Amino acid sequence: MVNENFLTTRVDHKFSDHDSLFGTYMFDKTPYSAPDGLNNVLFTTLTSRQLVSVEETHMFSPRFANSIRIGGNHEGVNNNESLKAINPDAARTDLGAGGTAFAGRAAAQVFMEGVTPFTGGVGGSPTYFYHWNSIQAYDDAFFTKGTHSLKFGVTAERMLLNVLADTDPNGIWHFGTLQDFLTNNPTKFQGGIASTLSPRNLRQTLFGAYLQDDWRWRPNLTLNLGLRYEMSTVLSETSGKLANLANLPDANPHLGTPFYNNPTLKNFEPRVGFAWDPLTNGRTAVRGGVGMFDVLPLPYQFILLTTQAAPFFSYTAINAGPNLPTPLTFFTVPPEDISDNTLRSTYVQHPKRDYVVQWNLNVQQQLTPSLAAMVAYVGSRGIHQPFRVDEANMVLPTKTSAGYVWPFDRDPSGPPPNGNLGAPLDPLNTNFGSVRAMFYNGHSYYNALETQVAKRMSHGFQLQGTFTWAKSMDTSSATGAGDSFGNSISSLDWFDLKLSRGLSDFNVGRTFVLNGTWEVPSPKSLSGPARWALGGWELGVIFTASDGIPFSPTWGTGSDPANTNSSDDWAFPDRLGGPGCKTLTNPGNVTNYIKTQCFAVPSAPDLAFWNANCNPFPPSIQPSDPTLPPVPAVFPQCFNLRGNAGRNILIGPGLTNLDFSIFKNNYIRSISERFNVQFRAEIFNILNHANFAPPVTPDNTDIFDGTGSPTGVAGLLSRTTTTAREIQFAVKVIF
Known part of the structure; x- marks a missing residue:
């Protein structure tokens, strides 16, 4: 259920021919509530926003003007609160994980391969509260002299972000398969210790200045020359509750400020553009430009990195295995759950200057008085972009002729029957369990051909068609927590960025859009009610x-088949060639969209490689009963070898949609010539065409479970990107 209250006002006043003032205020409050997928808990979200702005403009002379604008923006969000139990059992604390840290909490979340996740009981899902305040001031001046039109100014912004992010306060039980769940054999338990949670009050200031000259160099050629400088201060916290690992293997985090070295002090951004009429007849226009745009390290990039950092927040993770004294069973966290507490820390690797270079070139041609065409090339290149991973603390693999191989424990001297043989080695930093990391070595590329044909309104008819052929590639599409896409994978291979380079999560290759309006001619021979109707x-x-x-x-999501010994417990499979595998999807097949026959568990190239590198007893195929011998991996299966399937090599279903509208204009001439009461009927997706989203990650992208067996649900399309047919009626008064 959604309720929205929205208010906007604006006041304009002209004091004299030289001074004018305007002010605006906007208020928006939207509460939203919905049950979870199993109708156990009611989730609520509240978003409120207020914006105020005042601007004064003074004309010093016909050639010189100055505008001063000040404003403020407040946004408050309580996101994903689950405070009310629909099912009474969702509030029972005796169903919680228990233990020292989770006493008094309701049921934990449950994740398992091929099954819809259980969101847990009351208060169990990640919850996010923040209050964002921004105070801004701008001063812009405009000066014209001869063929030069100058614009220059300065800006300052103070950002105040008060945030509280609660992560998995009831915990999460992980099961490798449904059979593991039914036999009470979890693979891992993890969760945030709610008692260690405290708010963060983040502060940062931005400064900027710019100069731009639109120089009419020739009657048919204008040059746009500009330079901008923009910097931000280092992020700070009012109580000093910031922590950072200066280097990933460090035993202790660095506390307080500076959170990182400031990479923005030399952020000069040149920009050049032009507009050219080559035939000097006003019917052909050639435009182009290139510019540098800095992406400042603002608070949104660090929200979770700062709110969930050790030692100011604790997060525990317990992996099942021979090293756990008490068996890990569902509903029971062993007493030693916090003795070797896993602390979630942060790692920001010496930020570099993050910027994007953008360029474009387009040609527009007027074909007739009402018809024009345009063709354009647009490109960009991102450099030193944030590369965020949810888990950087892992076992580092070794690069071999067949790819990266994760090492494993070769010691058979532990408990029978095989000791520690096959177990993963220790991660990079044994002082911390999960380490969220932000690297600044990502990059992106975008190239697009854009075309447009537009017929302006004439004879009651308007039509416009656009076609875009684009390709966007990057190493990571999410720059901060919370802005990842539904098709994203959690953590990428940060140790070798070439492995993560692929199509952007948001890449859409080809897009065609056609829109048109037709004012149906009124019959001139009719009059009275018939003419009106x-x-x-x-x-x-x-x-x-x-x-x-x-x-x-x-x-293998949930079972760490590759032995990375990290919280990101999934792996890439091998991509196979052969007949039928040139393309990897079955368009139109909603139950088997992925060609699963074109993938396999990673395999060794030969027996010698298998004997030297491949893990014969990975944890993902160890039996639940430690007294039984494990089922060994068999040649050529090599679970701890990174598969050759790359990031975003599959393309989801396309989209086709048709919206239709019909308006009835009713002019009331007795009031005024332009007074119009317009009745509107708008039909969205009039053909009621189902446009499916890609398979859910990882539920329907996991081709095999942790034992290497097919999941049976890979490629299932269960969500749509557009709604079913919707009809909307409205009345609009135009005057």
């Missing part, structure tokens, strides 16, 4: 067709 009609249409977005094949 048959006149004033207007039809509209919007047709969209596009390729799908990419996603990645995975396997």
Whole structure:
């Protein structure tokens, strides 16, 4: 259920020919509530926003003007609160994980391969509260002299972000398979210790200055020359509750400020553009430009890195295995759960200057008085972009001729029957369990061909068609926690960025959009009621067709089949060649969209490689009863070898959608010539066409479970990107 209250006002006043003032205020409050998928808990979200702005403009002379603008923005969000139990059992604390840290909490979340996640009891899901305040001031001056039009100014912004992020306060039980769940054999338990949670009050200031000259160099050629400087202070916290690992293997985090070295002090951004009329007839225009744009390290990039950092927040993770004194069973966290507490820390690797270079070139041609065409090339290159991973603390693999191989414990001297043989080695930093990391070595590329043909309104008819052929590639599409896409995978291979380079999560190869409006001619021979009934009609249409977005094949989620010994417990499979595998999807097949026959558990290239490198007893195939011998991996299966399937090599279903509208204009001439009461009927997705989203990650992208057996649900399309047919009626008064 959604309720929204929205208010906006604006006041303009002209004091004299030289001074004018305007002020605006906006208020928006939207509470939203919905049950979880199993109708156990009611989730609520509240978003409120207020914005105020005042601007004064003074004309010193016809050639010189100055505007001063000050404003403030407040946004408050209580996101994903689960305070009310629909099912009374969702509030029972005796169903919680228990133990020292989770006493008094309701049921934990449950994740398992191929099954819809259970969101847990009351208060169990990650919850996010923040209050964002921004105070801004701008001063812009405009000066004209001869063929030069100058614009220059300064800006300052103070950012105040008060945030509280509660992560998995009831905990999460992980099961490798449904059979593991039914036999009470969890693989891991993890959760945030709610008693260690405290708010963070983040502060940062931004300064900027710019100069731009639009120089009419020739009657048919204008040059746009500009330079901007923009910097931000290092992020701080009012109580000094910031922690950072200066280097990933460090035993202790660095506390307080500076949180990182400031990379923004030399952020000068040159920009050049032009507009050219080559035939000097006003019918042909060639435009282009190139510019540098800095991406400042603002608070949104560090929210979770700062709110969930040791020693100010504790997060425990317990892996099942021979090293755990008390068996790990569902509903029971062993008493030693916090003795070797896993602390979630942060790692920001010496930020570099993060910037994007953008360029474009377009040609526009007027074909007739009402018809024009345009063709353009647009490109960009991102450098030193944030590369965020949810888990950097892992066992580092070794690069071999067949790819990266994760090492394993070769000691058979432990408990029978095989000791520690096959177990993963220690991660990079044994002082911390999970380490969220932000690296600044990511990059991105975007290239696009854009075309447009537009017929402006004439004879009651308007039509416009656009086609874009684009390709966006990057090493990571999420720059901060919370802005990842539904098709994203959690943590990427930060130790070798070439492995993570692929299509962007948001890449759409081809897009075609056609929109048109037709003002139906009114019959001139009619009068009175008949003329009113048959006149004033207007039809509209919007047709969209596009390729799908990419996603990645995975396997073994929840069981760490590759022995990375990290909280990101999934792996890439091998991509196979052969007949039928040139393409990897079955368009139109909603139950088997992925060609699972084109993938396999990673395999050794030969027996010698298998004997030297491959783990014969990975934890993912160890039996639940330690007294039984494990089922060994068999040649050529090599669980601890990184598969050759890359990131985002699969393309999801495309989109086709048609929206239709019909308006009835009713002009009331007795009030005024332009007074119009317009009745509107808008039909969205009029053909009721189902546009499916890519398979859910990892539920329906996992091709195999942790034992290497097919999951049976890989490639299932269970979500749509557009709604079913919707009809909306409205009345609009225009005057």
